[in-house]
Amino acid sequence: MPNSSAEIEYLENKARIIRHLIVKMIAHAGSGHPGGSLSIADIIACLYFKVLRHNPKKLNWEDRDRFHLSKGHACPAWYAALAEAGYFPKDKLLTLRQLGSILQGHPDRCTPGVDVASGSLGQGLSVALGMALAGKLDKKAYRVYCIIGDGELQEGNIWEAAMAASHYKLDNLCAVVDYNNFQIDGKVSEVMDVSPLKEKWLAFGWNVLQIGGHSMEDICNAFEKAKEIKNKPTVIIAKTTKGKGVSFMENVVDFHGRAPKGREIEQALEETDISDLEG
Numbered sequence: 001m002p003n004s005s006a007e008i009e010y011l012e013n014k015a016r017i018i019r020h021l022i023v024k025m026i027a028h029a030g031s032g033h034p035g036g037s038l039s040i041a042d043i044i045a046c047l048y049f050k051v052l053r054h055n056p057k058k059l060n061w062e063d064r065d066r067f068h069l070s071k072g073h074a075c076p077a078w079y080a081a082l083a084e085a086g087y088f089p090k091d092k093l094l095t096l097r098q099l100g101s102i103l104q105g106h107p108d109r110c111t112p113g114v115d116v117a118s119g120s121l122g123q124g125l126s127v128a129l130g131m132a133l134a135g136k137l138d139k140k141a142y143r144v145y146c147i148i149g150d151g152e153l154q155e156g157n158i159w160e161a162a163m164a165a166s167h168y169k170l171d172n173l174c175a176v177v178d179y180n181n182f183q184i185d186g187k188v189s190e191v192m193d194v195s196p197l198k199e200k201w202l203a204f205g206w207n208v209l210q211i212g213g214h215s216m217e218d219i220c221n222a223f224e225k226a227k228e229i230k231n232k233p234t235v236i237i238a239k240t241t242k243g244k245g246v247s248f249m250e251n252v253v254d255f256h257g258r259a260p261k262g263r264e265i266e267q268a269l270e271e272t273d274i275s276d277l278e279g
Contacts, residue, residue, distance in 0.1 A: 003220045011216050013277055014084065015045035019245045020272040021080035025096040027265045032097065035255040036074040039180045039240040040147055046219045047145060048081040056086040059112060065142050066131045068116060070124020071149035071178065072106040079103050087113040122155025124148060125175060129161045132173035147176045151183030153194040165233040166205030173233040174226045180242040184256050201235045213238030246271050
């Protein structure tokens with residue numbers, strides 16, 4: 001079904017909230033990975049507030065859709081979405097990276113809504129592959145979604161999983177590449193170029209969709225198209241901006257893994273302000 005303007009606005013507002021919460025929790029923790037968290041905020045918002053079948057009050061619901069964040073360092077975006085969706089109180093977000101917190105620096109099963117720990121790059125697509133294959137074997141209707149970093153595509157394990165997913169015709173699996181062209185050491189295109197992405201995934205037998213990763217309409221339409229594909233997995237290559245939504249973080253490699261400080265915090269909170277959405 002076409003997306004209404006009201007629904008798009010609703011999802012865009014959820015993405016704004018997620019970005020604001022990302023800044024708040026990373027600034028409070030004094031550490032974290034803002035760049036890659038901000039770049040997936042729109043995708044996460046669409047997943048948790050439109051696409052996924054999930055219930056925060058039934059964590060082990062067998063027929064729920066599965067989500068796995070392979071680029072686990074971007075977990076502040078995931079935690080923000082989980083809190084906004086009601087998996088745990090929002091005040092827990094300010095315990096990010098604290099000893100004993102349910103919100104560790106990389107996803108862990110101590111967080112409600114997280115099924116599998118992640119953060120060791122290159123492994124997440126294999127995890128999602130296993131979930132999707134189990135669903136097929138158990139004749140379940142659930143779908144599996146996995147967000148992968150573009151720098152992460154330099155890992156060979158990703159391509160082993162890609163080959164297996166195509167071999168087993170896992171049309172219940174949808175991967176999303178956060179194609180922001182930055183990793184910890186610099187530009188992906190300079191560290192170890194992963195292009196041409198479309199051609200690579202096509203060669204591995206996947207259905208490929210290319211979108212603007214900050215266009216909510218594009219994101220929603222891509223997820224809908226993925227559901228219609230039969231007998232092959234789908235990958236959505238989402239062109240994004242590292243640090244999206246905070247001007248001084250955008251396309252700045254330093255903010256891959258550095259928290260804002262001092263006046264930077266004030267500016268980041270101002271630029272992600274959601275006061276018009278509150279009350």
